[in-house]
Amino acid sequence: MNPLVTVENLSIDYGRQNPVHAVRNVSLTIQEDEFVGLVGESGCGKSTLGFAIARLERPPAQIVSGRIQIAGQDWMTLSPEKMRQARWDTLAVVLQSGMNALNPIMTIGAQFHDVMEQHGKTGRAAIEQRAVEVLDMVQIRPEVLRRYPHELSGGMKQRIAIALSLVLNPKLVIMDEPTTALDMVVQRQILENLKALRRQQPFAMLFISHDLGLVLELADEVVVMYAGEIVERQRSRTMLDQAWHPYTQALIRSLPDPENPKGSYAGIPGSPPDLHTIPNACMYAPRCPLVQEACKSSLPPLESLADVDLRCLVMQEEVPHVVKTST
Ligand SMILES: Nc1ncnc2c1ncn2[C@@H]1O[C@H](COP(=O)(O)OP(=O)(O)OP(=O)(O)O)[C@@H](O)[C@H]1O
Ligand SMILES: [Mg+2]
Known part of the structure; x- marks a missing residue:
């Protein structure tokens, strides 16, 4: 089966002169x-990537290379008209500031009607039923x-924005920290609801979050970014027990201790690098406890190992499996 979303070698800069890569x-x-x-620390590029996958990037952000395919369509060459249509039917986005996406001068009901009518759904009662x-x-x-x-x-506005994103049954929902404005209990409840809902009405989800603990618990797969690159991807089931990248290991060490949730937990020493000049080296090398000379003189590829x-x-x-491919 072809994947729903295929992103290949995507690179995004901010600005043209002295760009941020x-x-x-x-x-x-x-x-x-x-x-x-x-997941990944603040500034590692999660939102930039999520926006670009939805083709919602705006100057100074620009895609400098790469390909995006969603549901068999080339997302790089879709006409603006097709894109507008697809953005609700194929893909919906809930942003960090999702609650601000609501129109202040329309009732919530009118906003549901608007979205559905623009996409060919008619009948007041049917629209209202779906909104409910x-x-x-x-x-x-x-x-x-x-x-x-x-x-x-x-919190209510944020949840309504999530509901609105789901109303046309999109194939993919991209959520960028949609629940940070909510308290932890509500946040967990919504995500659990979404997970349950996906069993009745399947859709794919790219869920962007700072909260590795939450992601490990709820997602099928975890992708870890560091300084603009993917450094690790694996099943959430296995990652907690066996994270391979030293950065992922550091993220896991800095999770709050469930036995002592209020206790102090270790941050990751050092800070992410400047992204104006990209060295020919591992981006994490300056902070990495396992760094070796080779890490400072070449950029490691993302190797696709068995798991x-x-x-x-x-x-x-160290990974006890045969190397399949590398990119
Ligand atoms: N408008 C902009 N102009 C220049 N650089 C930008 C702009 N927006 C973001 N950046 C830079 O791009 C990089 C990635 O930012 P991005 O917002 O995608 O990170 P993030 O992982 O979503 O962070 P957070 O977790 O804080 O939301 C950062 O280094 C940031 O400084
Ligand atoms: Mg962000």
Whole structure:
């Protein structure tokens, strides 16, 4: 089966003069109904990548190379008209500031009607029924359909934005920290609802988050970015026990201890590199406890090993599987 999403060697810069090379050479596939979590420290390029996959990148961001295919369509050459259509039917995006995406001068109900009517859904009752159904998924009562955004809390608006993104049954939902405005209990509940919902009505999800703990628990696959590159990808089931990249290992060490959630936990020493000049070296080398000379003189490729994709010269020797391919 072809993947739903295929991203090949995607690179994105900010600016033309002295650009920030925010995303470099990213290749990624997402299968139909797969839930992929994308994690990494602030500034590693998660949102830049998520936006570009939806072709919502705006200047100064520009895709400098690479390919994006979604549901068999070349996402790089789609006409603006087709793109507008596809953006709701094929793919929906919930942004970090999703709650601000709601129109302040329309009731919530009118916004559901608008989106559905623009995409050929007719019949007031049917539209309302579908709106109530998706609102229920995020635990919002139908009464809000008569309300305006300013009458609602931030958390409610965020959940409504999630519901709105689901209303046309997209094949792929990209969520960028959609739940940071919500308290932890509500956040977990919504994600669990979404997961349950995906069993009845499958869609693929690219879920962008700082919270590796949450992603490990809920996603099928975890993709870890560091300084604009993918450094590791593996099944969430196996990652907690066996993270290979030293950066992933550091992220896992810095997870709060479930036995002592309020205790202090280790941050990762050092800070991410400047992305104006990319050295011919592993980007993590300056912070890596396992660094060797070779790491400082060549950029390790992302090796696709049996159960993990890994960008690390040192640890790839340790993975007890045959090398299949490299990119
Ligand atoms: N408009 C911009 N102009 C220049 N550089 C930018 C711009 N927006 C983002 N960047 C840079 O691109 C890199 C990636 O940023 P991005 O917002 O994608 O990271 P992120 O992983 O989503 O971070 P966060 O977790 O904080 O949301 C960062 O180094 C950032 O400084
Ligand atoms: Mg971001």
